[in-house]
Amino acid sequence: MTELLQLIVNGLVTGSIYALGAASISLVYGALRIVNFAQGDYVTFGAYAALLVNLHWRGGMVSATLFAVAATAALAVALEFVLWRPMRRRGAKTMGLFITSIGLAFIMRASILFIGGNGERSFRVDVFQSYAVGGIRVSEPQLIAICVSLAAILAVALVLSKTSFGRAVRAISDSPDLASVAGVDVDRTVVAVWILAGMLAGLCGVLAGLVQSSFDPNLGFTLLLPLFAAVVVGGVGSPYGALIGGLSLGIVQEVCTWSGFFGGVNPVWKPAIAFSVLIAVLLVRPQGLLGRARTL
Amino acid sequence: MTSRPRLLGLGAIALTIAIAATAAAASTRSSSTRAATPSFQLRIGTIMPFTGDLSAVGPSLNAAVQLGVDTINQTLTRLGLSNSISVDLVDSQDDQTQTQPAIEAATKEVKVDKVDVIVGTLSSTSTIAMAQGVTIPNDVVVISPTASAPQITNLKDNNTVWRVLPSDTFQGRALAAAGATVFGRHATVNVGARNDDFGTALQALFIKTWKARGGKIGASVNWDPNGTTFDTEAQKLVSGNPAGWVIIDYPQTFAKMGPALVRTGKWSPSKTLMTDVMSVPASLKQVGRQATVGLRGTAPASLAPTYPQVSAFAKLFKKKESKFPATGYEGLSFDATILSFLAALQGHSASPNAIKANLRSISGPPGIKVTYLNLAQAIKDILAGKQIDYQGVFGPVDYDSHGDVGSAIFKIWKYDGKTVSTIKEFTYSSQ
Numbered sequence: 001m002t003e004l005l006q007l008i009v010n011g012l013v014t015g016s017i018y019a020l021g022a023a024s025i026s027l028v029y030g031a032l033r034i035v036n037f038a039q040g041d042y043v044t045f046g047a048y049a050a051l052l053v054n055l056h057w058r059g060g061m062v063s064a065t066l067f068a069v070a071a072t073a074a075l076a077v078a079l080e081f082v083l084w085r086p087m088r089r090r091g092a093k094t095m096g097l098f099i100t101s102i103g104l105a106f107i108m109r110a111s112i113l114f115i116g117g118n119g120e121r122s123f124r125v126d127v128f129q130s131y132a133v134g135g136i137r138v139s140e141p142q143l144i145a146i147c148v149s150l151a152a153i154l155a156v157a158l159v160l161s162k163t164s165f166g167r168a169v170r171a172i173s174d175s176p177d178l179a180s181v182a183g184v185d186v187d188r189t190v191v192a193v194w195i196l197a198g199m200l201a202g203l204c205g206v207l208a209g210l211v212q213s214s215f216d217p218n219l220g221f222t223l224l225l226p227l228f229a230a231v232v233v234g235g236v237g238s239p240y241g242a243l244i245g246g247l248s249l250g251i252v253q254e255v256c257t258w259s260g261f262f263g264g265v266n267p268v269w270k271p272a273i274a275f276s277v278l279i280a281v282l283l284v285r286p287q288g289l290l291g292r293a294r295t296l
Numbered sequence: 297m298t299s300r301p302r303l304l305g306l307g308a309i310a311l312t313i314a315i316a317a318t319a320a321a322a323s324t325r326s327s328s329t330r331a332a333t334p335s336f337q338l339r340i341g342t343i344m345p346f347t348g349d350l351s352a353v354g355p356s357l358n359a360a361v362q363l364g365v366d367t368i369n370q371t372l373t374r375l376g377l378s379n380s381i382s383v384d385l386v387d388s389q390d391d392q393t394q395t396q397p398a399i400e401a402a403t404k405e406v407k408v409d410k411v412d413v414i415v416g417t418l419s420s421t422s423t424i425a426m427a428q429g430v431t432i433p434n435d436v437v438v439i440s441p442t443a444s445a446p447q448i449t450n451l452k453d454n455n456t457v458w459r460v461l462p463s464d465t466f467q468g469r470a471l472a473a474a475g476a477t478v479f480g481r482h483a484t485v486n487v488g489a490r491n492d493d494f495g496t497a498l499q500a501l502f503i504k505t506w507k508a509r510g511g512k513i514g515a516s517v518n519w520d521p522n523g524t525t526f527d528t529e530a531q532k533l534v535s536g537n538p539a540g541w542v543i544i545d546y547p548q549t550f551a552k553m554g555p556a557l558v559r560t561g562k563w564s565p566s567k568t569l570m571t572d573v574m575s576v577p578a579s580l581k582q583v584g585r586q587a588t589v590g591l592r593g594t595a596p597a598s599l600a601p602t603y604p605q606v607s608a609f610a611k612l613f614k615k616k617e618s619k620f621p622a623t624g625y626e627g628l629s630f631d632a633t634i635l636s637f638l639a640a641l642q643g644h645s646a647s648p649n650a651i652k653a654n655l656r657s658i659s660g661p662p663g664i665k666v667t668y669l670n671l672a673q674a675i676k677d678i679l680a681g682k683q684i685d686y687q688g689v690f691g692p693v694d695y696d697s698h699g700d701v702g703s704a705i706f707k708i709w710k711y712d713g714k715t716v717s718t719i720k721e722f723t724y725s726s727q
Contacts, residue, residue, distance in 0.1 A: 007528060014525045118347040120551045120582050128586040130559035137531075139559050211525060214551040214582070217347070222522045254528045267529045268491045268518045 002135035007254045013142045013211055015250020016149035020204035021223055022230035022242035023153050024197045030237025031173040031193045033094060034084065037101040039201060040220030040227065041108035046072040046205025047219055048116050054123050061125060065206045072202030076194040079104070084194075085187075105221070113217045120214040127213035141210040150243070152203055156196060157239040169193055173237055226271070229278045235291025244289055249274050333679065334644035335380035338637055340365065341387045341405035342629075343416030343426065348393030349521065349546035350418050352578045353625055357441055358388055359617040360626035361415050364633030364668075366616075371671045383637050391417045391426075393546070398422035402430040412646045413437045413636040415629055419546075420445030420494040427457050437648045437655075439636060441628035444572075444596075445493045446501065449698045455652045460628040460635075460690065462596050462704030464494070466724045467571060468501025470594040470706035471542060472509060473722060474569055475502075477708065478592060483539035484512040488529070488553075491518045495544045498571065502542055514538040521549040530556035530563075540567040547579035554587030566590030575709045575716050576623045589713040597707040597721055598627055598690040605667035609689035627690035634668055635659060635693065638686055641678050660694035660702065661685050 025039045036042075050068035053059040059067070087100055130139040160166035168189045171179035180186045208223065209215045226249060234245025256265045256273045265273060281289065342361050345354035365385045372378045387409045389401030398417050405411045414436060417423050423443035431438045432453050440448075440459040444467060451457055475485060487503060489495035496518065503513055514536040519529040530553060533541065541563070545553060550570075557563040565588050572595035573579060580588045601607040606627070613626050636651055638658040643650025657663070658678075663685035666674035674684050686693060694702035703725040707718045 006531060010525065010527045010531075013527070017524060113347060118351040120548050122551075122584075127555040127584065128558040130561065132561065137560060142527075208524070212552050213555040214548075216548060223524060226524065257528055257532070266518065267532065268520055270523065270528075271520060 004255070004258050004260065005134075006136045007258050008251060009136055009138055009142075011251030011254035012146050012247065013250070014253060015247035016145045017204060017208045017211060017223070017246075018226055018230040018250050019153055019243045019246025020149045020200055020207065021220075021227040022234065022246045023156060023239045024200035024204060025227055026231045026234070026236055026239065026242045027156070027169075027193060027197045027200070029231070031169050032084075032190060033097075033173075035094065035098045035101065037098065037224070038105035038108055039101075039197075040222075040224035041105050041112070042072055042076065042198060042201035043205040043208065043220035043223060044112055044215075044217055045075055045108065045220075046202030047209040047215055048112055048121075048205075048217075049202065050206045050209065051116070051121055051123065055121075061123060061206075061210075064123070065203065068206050069199045069202040072205070073195045073198035076198030076201070077191055080191055080194045085190075109217055109221060116217060118216065120216055121209075122214040123210060125210065141207075141213075145207040145211050148203065148207060152200065153239050153243045156200065157243075159196070160239060165189070165192060226274065229275060232288055233278055233281045235288030237292070238290045241288055241290035248289075249277065252277050333377070333380055334641065336640060336644070336646040337381075338383040338413070338640050338646040339386045339409065339411045340383065340633065340636065341389070341409055341411035341414050341416075342385065343389045343391050343398060343401045343405065343414055343422075345393040345418050345422075346390040348391075349548040350393045350573065352547055352576055352582065353442075353573070353623045354390075354393075354418060356617070356620040356623050356626050357418065357629040359620045360613060360628075360630040361385060361388075361633050363613060363616055363626075364630045364637075367612075367668060367671065368634065368637050371675065375672055375675060377675070381641070383633075386411060391419075391422050393419050393422065395422050395425035398426040399429045402426040406430055406434045406436050411436060412640070412648055413439060413651060415439050415441065415632045415636070418442045419492075420448065420497075421492045423457075423459075424448060424451065424493055427451065427453060432456055435648050437636065437651045439632040441632050442572075442625060443494075445497045447493060447497060449700055453699075455699065456648065458635075458652075458655060458695065458699035460632050460688070460693070460701065461572075461625075462691075462706075462724075463700050464498045464501060466704040466706060467594055467596070468498055468505050469724060470708075470722065471498070471502045471569060471571070472505040472511070474592070474594050474708045474720075475506060475511065475540070475542060476509065477720065478569065479539045479567075482510050482512065484514045484536070485540055485542055486514040486516070486533055486536065486538040487542045487544075488517045488519070488533045489544040490521050490546060490549055492521070498544050502544075519549075519553065521546070526553045526556040527559065529553070530560050533557065534560045534562040540569070542569045544571055546573055547576070547582050550574065550587075551583045554583045558586050564590070566592075569593050572596060572625075575711075576625075577711075577716055578621055578623070580711050580716070585713060588711055590711070592708060592710045592719070594706050595709055596691075597705040597718070598624070599688075599692070599705070603687075605669050605687065605689050608669055625690075627688065630668075631686075631688035631690055631693065634671070634688070635686060638674065638678065638684070641675060655699075656695045656697070658684055658686050660692075 028036050046068040049071040050064040053064040053067045130137045168184045230245035234241030253270045253274045344358040368383045391398035420443040423440045438457045442461045444464045446465045489499035517533045570593035575595045639651045639654040640646045642654040663683035665685050667687045696702045705723050707721045
C-alpha cells in the first residue's frame with residue numbers, strides 16, 4: 001500500500017511538470033492554431049533564465065523563478081512580433097507554422113547550448129534532502145512542483161473563464177475573423193496569449209530543473225513528446241484538460257510499475273505505457289477527455 | 297572536313313607520345329620499386345560527444361586526435377616525407393551521445409568529406425548504430441576509442457570496426473572481482489543500469505559472472521536516460537536489503553539518478569560500484585558530493601606511468617592541449633590515430649582496405665616494439681619492410697582477429713571527495 005501511495009506521489013510530481021508544459025502548448029494551439037514544436041525550448045529557456053539569476057547573480061529561487069517567468073514571457077512576445085505575426089500575415093497556415101516552429105526549436109536549442117554550455121547544470125538548492133511522511137519519501141522541490149503547478153493552472157483557468165480577456169481568447173480560438181468583427185482586438189489578444197503561454201513555459205522549466213536536480217539544453221526537448229501526449233489526452237484548448245492529461249499520464253507512468261499490478265512493469269516501459277494510454281483515449285474519445293467534439 | 301593524311305599524321309604523333317610515356321613510366325616504376333616510397337593522404341574524421349551524456353570526455357579525446365595528427369605530420373616533415381605522405385583531420389562532428397546524430401555525422405564524413413578512417417564515437421550504442429547504418433556498407437574503417445559493449449566483438453563488419461578500449465567482457469569480470477573484494481563473494485547485490493547497449497550488456501555480464509561465483513542478485517533495474525523523473529527507479533533499486541549496489545550509468549544521467557537514490561534514504565555511494573566513465577573527476581563533481589563521496593568502481597587502466605610513452609604523452613597533452621581537461625582517456629584516441637597511420641603506411645595506401653588489412657600486424661607481436669616517441673624510427677622500419685609492434689600510450693593494443701585489444705589491465709578506483717585513487721589492479725588476457 002505504501003508502495004502504491006509512493007508511486008502515486010511520484011506520478012503527481014511527473015504529472016505536474018507535464019501539466020504545466022501541456023497547458024502552455026494547449027493555450028497556444030487552442031487560441032492560435034500553432035503546433036509549437038519549439039515550446040520545449042521555451043521551457044529550457046525558462047530553466048536557464050532562472051539559472052542566470054540563481055547562479056550568477058546569487059539570487060534565491062523565488063526571484064529566479066519570477067525572472068524566468070517574466071523572461072520567457074518576454075521571449076514569447078518578441079518571437080510573436082519577429083516570427084509568428086509576419087508568418088501569419090504572409091498567409092502561413094498550420095503546416096507552414098509547424099515547420100517554422102521546428103526551425104525555431106533548433107535555433108533556440110543551439111543558442112542555449114552556445115551560451116549556457118553543454119554540461120549539466122543545477123540550481124543552488126539541496127537536491128539530496130527528502131522528508132519521510134508516513135512511509136512516503138518526498139522532497140521540498142517535489143512538493144513545490146505539485147503545489148505551484150496546480151495553482152498556476154487553476155489561475156490560468158480562472159482567467160480564461162471569468163475575465164473578458166478570457167472571453168476574447170475563447171472568441172479568437174473559435175474564429176479570429178468573427179471575433180474581430182465582434183470588436184475583439186485580435187492582435188492584442190494574441191500577444192496576451194503568448195505572454196500567458198510564455199509564463200507557463202518558463203515556470204515549467206524552473207520546476208522541471210528543480211525536480212530533475214540537474215539539466216542540460218535538451219531539458220525541454222526530451223519533455224516535448226510527453227507534453228504533446230498530455231495535451232491530446234486532456235483535450236486541446238482547455239487548461240483543466242492539460243491538468244488532467246498531464247497528471248493522468250504522470251500517474252499512469254509511475255503506477256504501472258507497482259508490484260501489485262501483475263508484478264509491476266519494468267520501468268523502461270514507462271513511456272510505452274503512457275503512449276498506449278494516449279492511443280486508448282484517442283480511440284475512445286478523439287477530442288480528449290475535456291476537449292470539445294468538433295467536426296474538422 | 298579534315299583530310300585523311302592530316303588525321304593519320306596526328307594519330308602517329310599521339311601513338312608515339314603514348315609509347316614514349318609508357319616507356320618512361322615503366323622505367324621510373326622499375327627504379328622506384330627499389331625506393332618504394334608510398335604516397336597518400338590519410339583523411340581522418342572524428343565523431344565525438346561534444347554535447348550530451350559523455351560531453352565531459354568528448355572534447356578532450358577529440359583534441360588528442362588533433363595532437364596525434366600534428367605529431368605524425370611533424371615527424372614526416374623531419375623525415376622529408378611530407379611531400380608524399382600526410383595525415384589530415386578533415387572534420388570533427390558532434391554525435392550528442394545519441395544514435396541519430398551519430399548516423400548523420402558519419403554520413404556527412406563518409407559521403408562529403410570522403411574520410412578513410414573515423415575515430416569515434418565514444419558510446420557503444422552510437423558506434424554500433426553508425427557502423428551498421430553507414431560505415432560498414434560504405435567500407436570505411438572505424439576505430440572507436442572507448443566503445444566497450446561486447447556486441448561489437450562479433451559485429452558483422454567486414455573487419456572495419458576496431459576499438460582501443462578493452463571489451464566489457466573484461467569489465468564484467470572486473471566488476472565481479474571488485475564486488476567480491478568489496479562486498480564478499482556470496483553477498484546479495486542490487487544491479488542498476490541505463491537502458492542502452494552498453495548498460496544492459498554489462499549488467500547481464502556482471503549478473504552472469506556474479507552468480508557463477510556464488511553471489512546473489514537482489515533487484516535488477518533499468519532506466520530510460522531520457523526519463524523525466526527517476527524516483528520510481530531509484531526506489532526500486534534500493535528495495536530489499538542488499539549488501540551493496542553495482543550501477544552502470546553515464547555522468548549526466550547519474551546526475552539525476554544519484555540524487556534520487558540519496559533521497560530514498562536507503563542508499564550510500566560508499567556501498568556502490570560504478571564503471572569507467574564515472575571515474576573522471578569532472579563527472580563526479582557534476583553529480584554532487586552526497587552521491588559520490590566514497591564511490592568506488594572499475595575502470596580500464598592505462599599502462600603505468602613508468603612506461604616512458606605514457607608519462608611523455610601526459611606531459612605532451614597538458615602542454616599542447618591545455619584548454620582541455622585531462623580525463624585519463626586521451627591516450628585512447630591518440631593511439632587510434634597513430635595506429636591508423638601506421639597501418640596505412642604499411643599498406644602503402646590510405647584506402648580503408650589497406651588500413652584494415654594491416655591494423656592487426658602493426659599493433660602486436662611479432663615485431664620491433666615502437667612507441668610514438670620513436671615514431672620516426674617506426675616509419676623508417678615500415679618503409680624498409682620490417683615488422684613493428686606499436687605500444688600505445690594507453691595500452692599495448694595487440695589486436696585480435698575481431699578487432700578487440702587482446703589484453704586489459706583493470707583497476708578498482710575510489711573517490712574520496714577530492715581525488716580518484718587506485719585501490720587495486722588486475723590484468724586479464726583473452727589469450
